[in-house]
Amino acid sequence: xxxxxxxxxxxxxxxxxxxxxxxxxxxxxxxxxxxxxxxxxxxxxxxxxxxxxxxxxxxxxxxxxxxxxxxxxxxxxxxxxxxxxxxxxxxxxxxxxxxxxxxxxxxxxxxxxxxxxxxxxxxxxxxxxxxxxxxxxxxxxxxxxxxxxxxxxxxxxxxxxxxxxxxxxxxxxxxxxxxxxxxxxxxxxxxxxxxxxxxxxxxxxxxxxxxxxxxxxxxxxxxxxxxxxxxxxxxxxxxxxxxxxxxxxxxxxxxxxxxxxxxx
Amino acid sequence: xxxxxxxxxxxxxxxxxxxxxxxxxxxxxxxxxxxxxxxxxxxxxxxxxxxxxxxxxxxxxxxxxxxxxxxxxxxxxxxxxxxxxxxxxxxxxxxxxxxxxxxxxxxxxxxxxxxxxxxxxxxxxxxxxxxxxxxxxxxxxxxxxxxxxxxxxxxxxxxxxxxxxxxxxxxxxxxxxxxxxxxxxxxxxxxxxxxxxxxxxxxxxxxxxxxxxxxxxxxxxxxxxxxxxxxxxxxxxxxxxxxxxxxxxxxxxxxxxxxxxxxxxxxxxxxxxxxxxxxxxxxxxxxxxxxxxxxxxxxxxxxxxxxxxxxxxxxxxxxxxxxxxxxxxxxxxxxxxxxxxxxxxxxxxxxxxxxxxxxxxxxxxxxxxxxxxxxxxxxxxxxxxxxxxxxxxxxxxxxxxxxxxxxxxxxxxxxxxxxxxxxxxxxxxxxxxxxxxxxxxxxxxxxxxxxxxxxxxxxxxxxxxxxxxxxxxxxxxxxxxxxxxxxxxxxxxxxxxxxxxxxxxxxxxxxxxxxxxxxxxxxxxxxxxxxxxxxxxxxxxxxxxxxxxxxxxxxxxxxxxxxxxxxxxxxxxxxxxxxxxxxxxxxxxxxxxxxxxxxxxxxxxxxxxxxxxxxxxxxxxxxxxxxxxxxxxxxxxx
Numbered sequence: 001x002x003x004x005x006x007x008x009x010x011x012x013x014x015x016x017x018x019x020x021x022x023x024x025x026x027x028x029x030x031x032x033x034x035x036x037x038x039x040x041x042x043x044x045x046x047x048x049x050x051x052x053x054x055x056x057x058x059x060x061x062x063x064x065x066x067x068x069x070x071x072x073x074x075x076x077x078x079x080x081x082x083x084x085x086x087x088x089x090x091x092x093x094x095x096x097x098x099x100x101x102x103x104x105x106x107x108x109x110x111x112x113x114x115x116x117x118x119x120x121x122x123x124x125x126x127x128x129x130x131x132x133x134x135x136x137x138x139x140x141x142x143x144x145x146x147x148x149x150x151x152x153x154x155x156x157x158x159x160x161x162x163x164x165x166x167x168x169x170x171x172x173x174x175x176x177x178x179x180x181x182x183x184x185x186x187x188x189x190x191x192x193x194x195x196x197x198x199x200x201x202x203x204x205x206x207x208x209x210x211x212x213x214x215x216x217x218x219x220x221x222x223x224x225x226x227x228x229x230x231x232x233x234x235x236x237x238x239x240x241x242x243x244x245x246x247x248x249x250x251x252x253x254x255x256x257x258x259x260x261x262x263x264x
Numbered sequence: 265x266x267x268x269x270x271x272x273x274x275x276x277x278x279x280x281x282x283x284x285x286x287x288x289x290x291x292x293x294x295x296x297x298x299x300x301x302x303x304x305x306x307x308x309x310x311x312x313x314x315x316x317x318x319x320x321x322x323x324x325x326x327x328x329x330x331x332x333x334x335x336x337x338x339x340x341x342x343x344x345x346x347x348x349x350x351x352x353x354x355x356x357x358x359x360x361x362x363x364x365x366x367x368x369x370x371x372x373x374x375x376x377x378x379x380x381x382x383x384x385x386x387x388x389x390x391x392x393x394x395x396x397x398x399x400x401x402x403x404x405x406x407x408x409x410x411x412x413x414x415x416x417x418x419x420x421x422x423x424x425x426x427x428x429x430x431x432x433x434x435x436x437x438x439x440x441x442x443x444x445x446x447x448x449x450x451x452x453x454x455x456x457x458x459x460x461x462x463x464x465x466x467x468x469x470x471x472x473x474x475x476x477x478x479x480x481x482x483x484x485x486x487x488x489x490x491x492x493x494x495x496x497x498x499x500x501x502x503x504x505x506x507x508x509x510x511x512x513x514x515x516x517x518x519x520x521x522x523x524x525x526x527x528x529x530x531x532x533x534x535x536x537x538x539x540x541x542x543x544x545x546x547x548x549x550x551x552x553x554x555x556x557x558x559x560x561x562x563x564x565x566x567x568x569x570x571x572x573x574x575x576x577x578x579x580x581x582x583x584x585x586x587x588x589x590x591x592x593x594x595x596x597x598x599x600x601x602x603x604x605x606x607x608x609x610x611x612x613x614x615x616x617x618x619x620x621x622x623x624x625x626x627x628x629x630x631x632x633x634x635x636x637x638x639x640x641x642x643x644x645x646x647x648x649x650x651x652x653x654x655x656x657x658x659x660x661x662x663x664x665x666x667x668x669x670x671x672x673x674x675x676x677x678x679x680x681x682x683x684x685x686x687x688x689x690x691x692x693x694x695x696x697x698x699x700x701x702x703x704x705x706x707x708x709x710x711x712x713x714x715x716x717x718x719x720x721x722x723x724x725x726x727x728x729x730x731x732x733x734x735x736x737x738x739x740x741x742x743x744x745x746x747x748x749x750x751x752x753x754x755x756x757x758x759x760x761x762x763x764x765x766x767x768x769x770x771x772x773x774x775x776x777x778x779x780x781x782x783x784x785x786x787x788x789x790x791x792x793x794x795x796x797x798x799x800x801x802x803x804x805x806x807x808x809x810x811x812x813x814x815x816x817x818x819x820x821x822x823x824x825x826x827x828x829x830x831x832x833x834x835x836x837x838x839x840x841x842x843x844x845x846x847x848x849x850x851x852x853x854x855x856x857x858x859x860x861x862x863x864x865x866x867x868x869x870x871x872x873x874x875x876x877x878x879x880x881x882x883x884x885x886x887x888x889x890x891x892x893x894x895x896x897x898x899x900x901x902x
Contacts, residue, residue, distance in 0.1 A: 001493065001559050003284065012561035013518045016504045020574055020615075045516075047563060048547045049509055129355060138380070155679050156376035156598055158383030158412070159671055161612050165678030181355065 004188050007180055011038075012045040013160065014139055014176040015123070019045075021164035022121035022172065025052040026082065028110075028264065031066045032211045033196055034125035037185050038177055039077060040194050042123075052123075053080040057109040059102075060086070061213040069197045084113035093261075097250035099216040100258055107263045111147050120166055123174045124264050129181045130241055133256045138163075139178055145169040147262030173264075182209075182241050183234045190227040201225045210242050218244040284362040285488045288382040290409070291391035292401040296422040300391060300460040300481070301354065301365060302332030307467035307482065310356035332461065360486040375645050376598045379408060379683075387416035387453075387488040389481070390441070394427045394457070398440050400632030406441070407631035407647060410448040411596055411684060413667055417445060418484040419452045425459040429472045454484045493558035494521035498583035499530075500661070500669045502614035503576045507563070514545050514563040515572060517615065520668045522580070523557035524564070532570065533577045533659035534587030535812060540567040571811055571818070575616030577659035577669070585659040585669060588689040591652045592626075595642070595684030599676050602641035603650070608772055610675040613658050613686075619772055620654035642682075649687070655776055656809055662686050705791055712792030713892075716750045720789035721890040722782070722814040723881070726801045727823030728857055729838055729850070730830035732869035732877075733798040736823060739878045740796055749891075752788050754781060756799030769850075775806045782810035789817045794890065802851045804858040819884060822863040829870045864888070 001009070018025060027042060027050065029035045042050045056070060074081040086109030092101050114122070128135040138154055140162035155163045166172045177185070189196060199208045199219075206219035220243060224230040247255065255263075289297045305311050323330040354365045366381040382388060388409050392402055409417055419441055427433045438455045445452055457473050458465030458481060464472055467482045479487070499522030507514045524530070528541045545563040546552040556562045566572075577585055591611075597603050607622045625640060628648035642648040663670030663685040673683040713719050723740065725733040737753055744751040756777070760767070764780055767773040778801050785795035801807050811818045831839045842850040851857050860866075865884045867877045885891045 001557070006559060009518060009559055009561040013504070016516055016561070017615075020505045044547050045561070046507065047509060047512075047514060047545055047550070051509065135354070154377070154380075156683075157380050157680065158683060159673065161673040161680060161683070163678070163680055167678075 004184065004191060007177075007184055007188070008041065008044070010179065011041045011176040014162075014174065015042055015045040017160075017162055017164070018121055018123060018140075018174045018176075019051065021162070022174075024117070024119050025121040025123060025174075026055045026117065026119045027052060027123040028125070029054040029056050029070075029079075029081075030125065030211075030264075031056065031062065031070050031197065032125070033185055033189060033200060034127065034177060034180075036073075036194055036196065037180075037188055038123065038125040039079070040192060041176060043077070050077070050079055053082045053117075055082045055084060055113060055117075055122075057084050057086060057106055057113055059105055059109070059213050061102075061215060063197075063199060063211065063214055065197050065199050066211060069195070073195060082113075082117070084109055084116070087112070096257065097247075099246035099250055100255070102213060102216055103247040104258060104261070104263065107147070107258065107261055110262065114147065114171060119171060121164075121172045121174055123176060125177055126175055126264055127180050127182070127185075128178050131255060133259050134178075137173075137175055137178055139175050140164055141173040141175065142166055143171050143173060143262060147171070149260050149262065151260065183231060186227050186230050186234070190231075196227075200230070202229075208244060210245055212245055212247075216246040218246065220244050282357065282360060282362040283490045284364065285386045285485070285490050286364040286366060286384055287387050287389060287485060287488065288366040288385035288414070289389045289391060290378060290382060290405040292393065292396070292399040292405075295391045295393040295396065295399075295402075296460050297391050298333030299331065300389070300420065300422065300458070300466070302334070303460045303463060303466050304365070304481065305354065305356055306332070307463065308356045308358060310354075358482050358486050361488065363485055375404070375408075378405065379412065379596070379598070382409060382414060383412050385412075385414050386491045387418070387485075388414050389484075390417055390419045390452075392419065392421050392437055392441060394421050394423045394433055394437065397437050398444065400630075402441070403444055404630075404632040404645070406445050406450070407448060408596060410445075410450050411594065411647065413663075413671075413685075415450060416488050417450050417452050418481070418488075419445075419455040420460075420465075420481055421455065421457050422460050424457045424464065424473060425462055429457070429459075429464075431475045434476075453487060454479050456481055456484060494666065494668060495523060495558045497521040497558075497666055499524055499528075499578070499580045500585065500614075500666060501562070501564075501578040502616070502669070503572060503574055503578065504615050505574055506572060512545060512565055513569070514565055515578070516561075516563045517578070518561045519556055519558050520614070521558050521666055523555045524562070524578075524580075525555040526551070526553065529581045530566075530578050531581050531584045532572050533579060533584050534657040535571075535576070535815065536584075536587070537570050537572075537815065538581060539570055541565075542567045571815055573808055573812060575614070575618075575658070577614060577616075579659075585661045585666075586689045587657045588660055589654045589657050590623075590690050591654070591660065591672070591686050592649065592688045593652060593672060593684045593686050594647065594649050595674065595682050596631075596647045597642040597644060597682040599679075599681035600644055601676070602643045603648075603674075603682065604641040609652070611652060611654060611658075611672050612675060613660055613672045614669055616658050618654045618656055618658050619775060620652050622650050623653045624651040626650065647684075655772070655779060656812075660686055660689055662688055707791075709790075709792060712750075716748065716792055718744070718749050718794060718885070718891045719889065720792045720817060721794050721819055721885065722785040722789045722810075722817050723794060723796045723819050723821060723885070724785075724801070724807065724810060724814075725796070725798045725821045725823050726807060726860060726863075727825065728827055728830045729800055730833040730835055731823040731825040732833075732874075733800075733823045735874060736867070736869065736877055736881070737796045737798040739874050740881050743878050743882060744794055749794060750792060751794045751796055754785055754788075754795055754797045754799075756781065756797070756801070759784070771803065774801075774803060775809070778803075778806040778810055779813070782813040785810075786814045786817060789814065794885070800851050800857070802857040804860070807860065819865070819888065819890075820860055820863040821881065821884075822860045822866045823869060824859065824866050825869045 086105040092104045126134045138157045202222045202225040207222040208219050224233045319334045320330045356363050421434050421437050434457045457476050464470040500520045501517045504517045526541050531538050542565045544552040605625050611618050611620050626649040628642045630646050661670045670686045673680050727733050741751045741753045764777050767777045785797050788795040841847040
């Protein structure tokens with residue numbers, strides 16, 4: 001087994017554990033490279049079909065290429081697609097800095113979707129290497145009734161035994177690709193020939209490394225126009241993956257505040 | 265954080281020419297773990313552009329001297345409290361290794377986080393302050409590394425600058441910690457004197473510790489080996505789930521040891537049923553023809569329809585794990601409430617979930633202290649050896665035979681509270697299976713079948729109180745008897761008056777009640793009788809146990825009379841009592857009845873007469889090969 005085989009087998013194990021132990025699951029599909037890999041892994045885990053809904057919590061501010069991608073592949077992959085709206089910006093904590101406040105709409109949208117569907121497990125494609133607070137996550141991560149994350153009181157998790165009993169009214173976040181890196185995602189995408197949104201590839205000297213809302217996501221300087229070129233670029237870059245995500249950089253703790261409140 | 269250093273040697277497109285190893289840094293609080301991590305990142309050129317300068321600027325703004333540990337203190341809350349509270353993972357490269365560095369907290373408060381981090385590690389760095397020496401948390405972490413199965417341990421003696429780089433002090437600590445670790449069966453790969461703050465011994469030797477000739481920290485990391493899958497051990501495939509998304513019935517799980525392929529003769533433990541692997545399924549390509557080894561997540565189909573469930577373990581015939589109800593384990597305990605003799609626990613072994621009780625505590629010690637105090641309970645953050653009695657047999661290996669299938673976790677109130685290694689199976693006070701010699705019946709099954717004109721079976725009637733289970737069961741009993749058969753009625757309440765009178769109505773007792781009913785019914789069925797069980801049996805898990813015990817003899821019948829009709833009948837007056845608050849744990853007015861999902865037959869006695877319903881039961885038995893045809897034909901003529 002090579003490195004990608006090991007990552008794949010571990011993610012499949014996690015997805016199957018989630019499906020076996022929770023009653024009502026949904027997979028959060030952000031349309032980005034990570035959640036596309038996650039859907040691919042779910043299809044592997046369950047032999048071609050994703051046996052729970054793929055939910056897109058839509059800020060209505062994504063790039064047109066992202067919506068086109070969603071509509072094409074939801075059908076091609078036979079997904080049970082659920083599109084859930086986000087509330088207007090006025091409904092969001094005004095003490096957050098502007099970009100974080102804008103992103104926090106998604107947290108609110110997520111809460112509304114949870115209340116509407118009663119999911120007890122949400123599968124999310126975050127990775128430890130993306131961002132410091134995500135590095136502290138568990139694979140099965142309990143959330144409070146308000147969707148909040150108590151980083152101080154995370155239960156022990158070892159030997160692939162997961163805490164899968166959320167308290168009444170609360171839910172679990174399940175992170176099947178927590179142990180992957182950005183380079184792993186691209187190498188696997190290339191190996192498995194998983195479709196991607198073209199915005200990730202360089203056009204006129206720029207490309208997006210991470211995709212979010214149009215108004216708070218910016219491209220990075222890059223000439224990588226194929227996946228092998230992206231991988232070569234990652235070998236040498238010291239620029240963080242989320243450099244183009246404005247919400248990470250407004251204040252030292254903006255992203256952590258978002259996450260404690262239930263952001264991905 | 266994307267912390268990747270430019271590669272010194274060419275890498276493959278996925279950047280993985282070097283073996284990847286996961287390292288955990290453990291040790292007593294304030295002995296310098298975070299400082300060592302910060303220094304390692306700097307020395308290996310792994311910091312993102314501007315990160316160091318940014319943190320230096322932050323320190324200056326706050327009027328504090330810069331510390332290497334700030335690099336790790338990514339969370340605001342951590343900086344406020346001044347301790348690392350959780351497991352963080354950071355990647356960097358040495359010449360020979362791709363390193364995933366897990367920083368685990370040293371504060372005793374956060375042992376669960378240390379365990380979470382260390383359990384993922386291939387190797388560990390145990391850090392000791394040269395001035396303070398070996399402390400309780402040093403010993404505790406050493407002990408836990410052994411329990412977690414981390415065998416490669418490098419010891420670093422930090423803050424050598426504070427003892428004037430004295431060799432005598434270093435040797436003293438080296439002797440003490442080596443003795444402690446070797447007593448646990450862990451031989452340190454190196455003991456290294458360093459000053460993480462100044463960089464001595466981290467990536468290079470300096471003249472200040474010129475007397476030390478061993479490896480630097482980075483060199484020691486280069487020598488660590490990634491964990492290897494257990495491919496050479498006997499096959500172990502713990503079943504995660506059975507999927508019936510299409511006409512295939514796929515048994516899914518991860519191969520924990522050994523390997524499997526199409527055509528293999530397998531045994532499903534603990535029940536011991538035999539089958540052959542018909543196919544190995546995959547996606548997008550299926551079937552998969554190459555052997556699937558340890559570490560692979562797989563799906564297989566079998567050549568026959570057997571009852572198989574999550575928690576079973578698939579092995580090769582003749583090389584199967586043991587089936588045991590009693591285990592002896594060495595565990596660590598993380599829950600606030602000490603673990604005491606007699607406690608009811610939930611044990612997870614692979615994918616199996618089993619209820620049980622702690623029947624003995626043989627040892628309980630604080631691994632941080634040097635004294636071997638023996639107590640009746642295992643306190644938080646302590647370790648011990650216990651005997652566990654489970655309510656059902658499980659497939660298990662001692663950890664010395666298989667490190668992955670020989671370990672368990674214990675859950676309390678839905679939260680992982682401890683874990684440990686299975687030392688022995690079935691040892692202890694109860695007679696072990698070798699002492700039990702089951703005596704076979706003098707009669708052949710066919711002799712009975714010829715007389716009764718049916719085979720043995722367990723007809724399991726489940727449903728709400730008042731649903732009509734007993735009435736139907738009695739009608740079926742009469743019907744079968746009048747045809748010359750040998751039915752036996754096993755009524756839940758009747759057995760509770762005798763065999764099960766030691767049991768109450770807690771979930772554990774209910775589970776045991778159902779298990780005993782299932783065992784008795786199965787014994788009767790194996791001896792040619794049709795055992796008709798009438799029991800509320802509200803829990804799906806408990807009925808799954810019954811099905812597992814009885815195997816292919818089992819026929820589940822859901823007497824699905826609507827709840828309000830059951831309550832209006834109230835033949836035993838239980839609903840009235842429960843409504844008045846005089847009956848605890850009564851199934852019916854609550855919502856704790858879990859209806860079957862795949863019963864062989866569903867009968868609603870509100871819409872079906874007794875005779876009609878009995879006909880249906882008889883048809884079920886004849887269609888599924890229990891009643892012989894001539895009986896069914898006779899039935900049709902009446």
